[in-house]
Amino acid sequence: MRKSKLSEYKMIQHLERCKGCGFCISQCPSDALYLSESVNSKGYPVAKIDEGKCTKCAICYTVCPDYVFERVKGA
Amino acid sequence: MPLQLMKGNHALSEAAVRAGCRFFGGYPITPQSEIPEYLSARLPQSGGIFLQAESELAGINMVYGAAAAGFRAMTSSSGPGFSLLQEGISYIASAELPAVIVDVQRYGSGLGDISQAQSDYFQATKGGGHGDYKCIVFAPASVQESADLVVEAFDKAEEYRNPCIILSDASIAQMVEPVLLPEERGIDPDKAWAVRGKHGGEFKRVTSTMYYIEDFDAYIKNKYDTMAHNEQRWESVHTEDADVVLVAYGISSRICKEAVSEARAQGIRLGLIRPITLWPFPVNAFSGLEHVKAFMTVELSALPRLDEDVKLACEMRVPVRHFLGGVSIPDSSVITEAAIAILKEQR
Amino acid sequence: MVEKRIPQLLVEDNKFCPGCGHGNINRVVAEVLEEMGLADTTVGSLAVGCACLMMDTFGVDWIQAPHGRAAAVGVGVKRVRPECCVFTYQGDGDSLAIGLSETLYAAIRNENITAIIVNNGIFGMTGGQMAPTTLSGQRTTTSPKGRDVSITGQPLNIVNQCRQLPIGYLARGSVASAKDINKLKKYIRAAFETQMSGGGYSLVEVLSPCPTNWKMSLEKSLEHIENDVKPIYPLGEFIKKGEKTDA
Numbered sequence: 001m002r003k004s005k006l007s008e009y010k011m012i013q014h015l016e017r018c019k020g021c022g023f024c025i026s027q028c029p030s031d032a033l034y035l036s037e038s039v040n041s042k043g044y045p046v047a048k049i050d051e052g053k054c055t056k057c058a059i060c061y062t063v064c065p066d067y068v069f070e071r072v073k074g075a
Numbered sequence: 076m077p078l079q080l081m082k083g084n085h086a087l088s089e090a091a092v093r094a095g096c097r098f099f100g101g102y103p104i105t106p107q108s109e110i111p112e113y114l115s116a117r118l119p120q121s122g123g124i125f126l127q128a129e130s131e132l133a134g135i136n137m138v139y140g141a142a143a144a145g146f147r148a149m150t151s152s153s154g155p156g157f158s159l160l161q162e163g164i165s166y167i168a169s170a171e172l173p174a175v176i177v178d179v180q181r182y183g184s185g186l187g188d189i190s191q192a193q194s195d196y197f198q199a200t201k202g203g204g205h206g207d208y209k210c211i212v213f214a215p216a217s218v219q220e221s222a223d224l225v226v227e228a229f230d231k232a233e234e235y236r237n238p239c240i241i242l243s244d245a246s247i248a249q250m251v252e253p254v255l256l257p258e259e260r261g262i263d264p265d266k267a268w269a270v271r272g273k274h275g276g277e278f279k280r281v282t283s284t285m286y287y288i289e290d291f292d293a294y295i296k297n298k299y300d301t302m303a304h305n306e307q308r309w310e311s312v313h314t315e316d317a318d319v320v321l322v323a324y325g326i327s328s329r330i331c332k333e334a335v336s337e338a339r340a341q342g343i344r345l346g347l348i349r350p351i352t353l354w355p356f357p358v359n360a361f362s363g364l365e366h367v368k369a370f371m372t373v374e375l376s377a378l379p380r381l382d383e384d385v386k387l388a389c390e391m392r393v394p395v396r397h398f399l400g401g402v403s404i405p406d407s408s409v410i411t412e413a414a415i416a417i418l419k420e421q422r
Numbered sequence: 423m424v425e426k427r428i429p430q431l432l433v434e435d436n437k438f439c440p441g442c443g444h445g446n447i448n449r450v451v452a453e454v455l456e457e458m459g460l461a462d463t464t465v466g467s468l469a470v471g472c473a474c475l476m477m478d479t480f481g482v483d484w485i486q487a488p489h490g491r492a493a494a495v496g497v498g499v500k501r502v503r504p505e506c507c508v509f510t511y512q513g514d515g516d517s518l519a520i521g522l523s524e525t526l527y528a529a530i531r532n533e534n535i536t537a538i539i540v541n542n543g544i545f546g547m548t549g550g551q552m553a554p555t556t557l558s559g560q561r562t563t564t565s566p567k568g569r570d571v572s573i574t575g576q577p578l579n580i581v582n583q584c585r586q587l588p589i590g591y592l593a594r595g596s597v598a599s600a601k602d603i604n605k606l607k608k609y610i611r612a613a614f615e616t617q618m619s620g621g622g623y624s625l626v627e628v629l630s631p632c633p634t635n636w637k638m639s640l641e642k643s644l645e646h647i648e649n650d651v652k653p654i655y656p657l658g659e660f661i662k663k664g665e666k667t668d669a
Contacts, residue, residue: 009423021441021633021640027600044440059600061426065445066436071426098502100494124501128494129527136491136524140467140498143485144506148498166488264502270483271503272463278433280477282486 009056009071011049017066020044024060024069033060078253083221083243084109086254087177088117090222091149094229095262096175097123098148100137102130102156105189106245107179110151131156135163135176142172143281145269147229147262151177153245154187157195157203164238165204169283173232173239175225176210180244182402183377190402191245191326196380199242200354209299211239211306212353214324218252224351226257235302236268242353244375246326246404302355309357310349313339314364317346318421319414322385323373324350327400331373333407338414345414353384361388368421369393371414375400394421429456434479438472441640443630446597447540447606448476451511454611455482458618464507467496469521471513472546490521493528496535507618509536514555515545518578522554525580529587532622536613539580539625541655542632550635554578557654562635577654580627585660590622592661596629598647602657609659621663629655 018040024047025033032053040046047068049060058071081089088110091099099114111127118125124141128134134150141148152160157178167174178199182192199212211231213224221243228239265271270279285291310328312335314320323331328349338345346367348360370389372381379397386395398405398413429452438444455461464482468474470489477484487495492510500508510517510528517525517539528535544562545551551564555577559568571577581594591613595606606628613624629651631643638646658669 006423009425014428017435019440023441023640023644026641026644056423058426062600062603063446065438065442065449065597067428067432067445067449069426070428071423073425098498100498126497126501129523132491133494133524133527136487136494137498137501139487139491140485140495140500141502142498143495144465144499144503146502148502162488163491170486270465270485270499272465272506273481273483274462278481279483280486281484282477 006056008073010074011054011056011058012070012072013049014068015046016040016042018044018046018068019066020046021065022047023063023065027059027063029057029059030055078255080251081218081254082109082251083218083248084179085113086218086256087221087225087241087243088113090225090257091175091229092117092121092123093257093259094226095147095260096149096229097121097146097262098138098141099150100126100128100134101150101152102128102134104153104156106181106248107151107153107177109248110177131159132163135160138174139163139167139172142167142174143170143270145264145266145271147173149175149177151179153179154181154195157198161198161204164210165206165208167238168208168210169206169285170281171236171284172281173229173236175228175232175239175241177241177243179248180242188402189245191404192376192402193244193325193327193374194376195242196353196376199240200356207295209302209354210237211302211355212242213239214242214351214353215247216325216328216349217247218250218254221247222254222256231306235298237302242325244325306352307355307357307359308351309360310351311360312347312349314346314348314367316344316366318344318368319418320346320348320364320367320370321373321410321414322348322350322370322381324353326404327373327375330405330407331410334410334414337407338411343415343418345411356384356388358388367393369396369417371396371398371417373398373400373410375404377401429453431456431461431481432479433481436479437475439634441631441633441643442472443542443597443628444472444476444540446603447538447628447630448480450603450607450610451538452480454607454614455507458611458614460507460614460618463505464509465499467492467499467508467510469512469516471516473511473513473516473540476511490516490519491524492517493521493524493537497528497533500533500535504534507614509538511538512540513546514539514541514543515553518554518580526583529584529589529623529625532589534617534620534622536617537625538610539627540630541627542630543651544632544635546632546635557650579655580625581660584625585666588664589625589661590664591616591624593659594627594629594655594657596647596652596657598629598631598644605657612659612662616663627655
């Protein structure tokens with residue numbers, strides 16, 4: 001079986017779930033996450049991905065307590 | 076099936092298994108210990124589970140779990156242990172699950188003593204634990220009734236999805252009498268509401284049903300009103316022409332029956348109402364008794380309990396007196412004398 | 423590389439405070455149950471505290487026990503339905519203060535259930551009071567000058583209590599870093615595997631941050647776990663397949 005390539009995956013974010021705790025930011029090995037200025041409907045500032053730096057390692061999926069991040073197949 | 080001689084606690088336990096009980100979790104305390112002792116041997120024979128719990132708190136919560144899983148489950152205790160069960164009974168009622176709880180009453184508050192008594196009346200009938208709930212409370216007066224009422228308790232618990240209590244006492248539990256045991260029944264644990272994994276369906280949450288029922292206040296009031304209306308059980312003895320009617324349940328009622336016979340032999344019109352359910356209290360037993368001049372409750376307790384419900388049931392139209400056996404079982408003649416004294420007072 | 427999708431068992435957003443570790447633990451348990459094919463046959467028992475917030479958001483059959491009694495309730499279910507996967511999910515106040523007797527006796531009887539105990543060192547839902555696990559000197563709303571162990575006794579170490587018992591599996595994990603969370607998942611999987619193979623009682627204690635009641639940022643909370651909590655409550659697997667490890 002052919003191994004899936006990095007380019008076949010994308011990170012998606014459910015920003016409505018974000019509570020702005022910053023765990024993902026502190027754990028991202030590529031400094032690809034930052035607390036944005038925008039606020040979701042719950043009133044929390046949300047963490048966003050800098051696509052240029054993201055390596056799709058999905059450590060953010062692992063550490064996020066609020067199910068914000070997913071790594072899925074698709075361009 | 077022939078009559079056989081059995082102890083009250085044993086007959087109750089055997090009948091519970093025959094009624095489909097498949098789980099018992101409980102803790103030793105006199106005078107109920109024959110129930111866990113009997114079931115520790117009997118339940119495994121019928122594929123059931125007996126578990127000696129580390130406390131009454133654990134026992135009632137094991138029952139909560141087994142009941143939530145759809146199985147007929149029971150615990151038993153006495154006085155001090157019955158107090159510890161109350162938290163769990165409130166939770167089981169609040170989650171609207173069936174379960175049967177046996178309280179073999181003993182004397183006194185605190186540690187008290189192991190002798191027969193009827194001191195837990197309020198705790199059994201008025202809620203015991205916290206919040207808005209009631210349990211149907213059955214009061215057996217014989218070994219036969221200990222067997223019959225535990226079957227009834229399991230059926231009613233399931234019908235209403237509400238805990239039922241058997242309020243026995245040391246005398247009824249320890250005496251040996253002939254009993255005709257009920258037929259063995261099958262079990263039916265896979266109920267729609269039972270937790271056993273969602274199996275592709277919606278997940279179930281067993282907790283206070285108030286979270287999920289609209290207009291819960293009206294719903295729960297209606298539930299208990301229906302039970303109060305439909306589930307009154309009692310026995311009336313010569314009330315039709317009685318001047319004084321005794322009101323007594325369990326062991327006290329048996330002495331009162333003797334007193335009624337003795338009084339009648341002397342030409343004194345004594346009657347008896349024997350509540351078989353203590354909640355709902357059989358208020359219907361008191362209708363059509365306008366000829367009665369007074370009621371007298373007879374209890375084996377240090378303080379009157381039953382008289383409050385009798386006062387409500389007869390709406391205080393006539394005097395309601397109480398006779399308290401306290402720690403010792405009174406002779407029937409003493410009860411007859413007390414009834415005669417009340418009658419003289421009324422003339 | 424594989425997809426990382428939020429488990430379907432997490433049917434709604436969780437209701438925990440920002441930075442609360444319960445969300446991580448919920449997700450890890452959900453992943454393990456799904457990966458093991460147990461989503462349809464699991465019954466969870468929880469009681470009172472922040473843990474019970476998951477009853478509406480985590481899609482398995484639940485029973486809510488009285489405070490502290492989740493183990494006894496779980497035992498009742500497992501004994502009559504041994505084919506079900508039964509687990510308790512409780513905080514440290516719930517399982518180790520009011521419920522210590524039920525927790526320990528489930529272990530003493532080696533009941534074939536899995537216990538997840540979340541150790542955040544305080545009572546969370548009631549506002550951060552001292553728990554059995556509160557560290558010596560730690561300030562809480564009921565130990566405002568710091569926990570004085572000469573009055574309260576030492577912090578309760580449930581792993582040490584259980585280590586002498588003949589149980590199937592015992593571990594302590596943490597959600598304080600990605601590495602910890604990955605290890606925790608292995609522990610939780612091993613715990614459920616122990617149960618499903620009939621291996622007896624399994625318990626995983628999880629060190630978890632409560633930034634709200636600790637009155638710390640998440641970053642400070644994670645440092646606190648690393649520097650102050652882990653030395654008192656070391657991580658690792660302590661019993662595997664009924665055998666004590668060298669940990």
